[in-house]
Amino acid sequence: MTAPSSCHTRPLAITMGDPAGIGPEIVARMFLRRPAQRRWIVVGDPLVMRHALAALDPAARVRRIPTSAEARFDDGELNVLVSSEGVSLPPIGRISAESGRAAYAAIIAAIRLAKTGAVRGIVTAPIHKEALAAAGLRYPGHTEILAEQAGGAGVAMMLANEDIRVVLVTTHCSLRDAIRRADQSAQMAAIRLAHAGARALGIERPRVAVAGLNPHAGEGGLFGGEEALIIAPAIAQARREGIDASGPWPGDTVFMQARERRFDVVVAQYHDQGLIPVKYMGLAQGVNITLGLPFVRTSPDHGTAFDIAGRGVADPSSLETAFDYALRLTGAAT
Structure with a gap:
């Protein structure tokens, strides 16, 4: 887990997580709650993130970007780097192959950004293991995907509060x-x-x-x-x-x-x-840090919470903690 010297000038990448869970909502809510800390991009489906953001603030806007270099951080729009694009929203609060594929695509795109140095680290919103399996992706979780994409590196989970x-x-x-x-x-x-x-x-x-x-x-x-x-x-x-x-x-x-x-x-x-x-x-202050990667990766210490997805009540505190740890580990204060 290393932090390149130029990391301060590059954004963090946050994956949207399973689009049927609370991931898109907590990402959108963090964006609205922290107007002074917006030097980050979402990796995911613009339609999903537009819906999640509009449900919280109809006036908020999403900027669809094909590359991280096209992100802007000075106009109050949420930058969404396209990793997948559905023609309609997935079924909220339900396991589906569609959601599993979209969540996986966001993870892979974020890892590529981190490996090429386009972002200084990644924060991953929750995914659902059964949705991955429904999509034919036999991974127990993020950790195994990250290890494989990092070339089979020996990694470990650190849970911290x-x-x-x-x-x-x-x-x-x-x-x-x-x-x-x-x-x-x-x-x-x-x-x-x-x-x-x-x-x-x-x-x-x-x-x-x-x-x-x-x-x-x-x-x-x-x-x-x-x-x-x-x-x-x-x-x-x-x-x-x-x-x-x-x-x-x-x-x-x-x-x-x-x-x-x-x-x-x-x-x-x-x-x-x-x-x-x-x-x-308590889940609110817990964070998962993947050790042994060539880049920083953190995540909230909870799952997709399908039971409350789409209700507008999800708490972004653990995601915010993961975001703060990613800043800390990359040597950035803001």
Whole structure:
């Protein structure tokens, strides 16, 4: 995750997300709520974004742009770079192949912009995994698409809020597969990325706590041997590399200790072990940061919320937090 030196002069790109969910609405709402911070473009379908913006402010206007170079930021119009164009709106609040294809097209277009340096980073609005599947796109989520498009780079999810930061060893897979995949190589990758990610956020010497896999971190082998056989050797290797890593710590207390500032970042072994503590503290201030990419990518810490899509009540706070983190990670203040 790097921030090129010229990043201050280039916009961020924000994908519209699944057009049937709340993504277009929260993007439009953030645009209206932050008139002083509009140096960014939306990547998506102009028709979808025009509808979302008009529902909130009929006087607001969308500028359809074929390239990021044609964006303007001084006239109050929302710049939408065209990644797809439907002839009608998709069914709101429903899974459809049409929405899955449009959401995917926006992600791919934004990644290309970031890889070529046209934008300084990307913020992604929520997508729906079943809509991707309906479109024949077999990805568990954004992280896997980003990793593939970045050339198979080793990436990890960091979930962060003002209290704790969590990096996952394994992400979107069954618990059975997570246990199998959490080998020493995966441990090392997550620990290194946790260290690098915390440094990117301004922590000079991050204290990295590694959670155990089993109850009570295995209780000396009584509840499982992964801690002694896999996790502890990875921690020892990380320490030899100069990383301030410790553990394995019991998963039922390590997050509380991180919240009390004993640790700067926690490496969690599987998806729910890491995400439950972050999300329990509230979705509005949570953000997902993808570590290990050649560009900055953040996203809100919630899904498409089909149950409220199209009702005009979606809260953009988590998207705004993701936007703020992207600015922070690219070294831009505004």
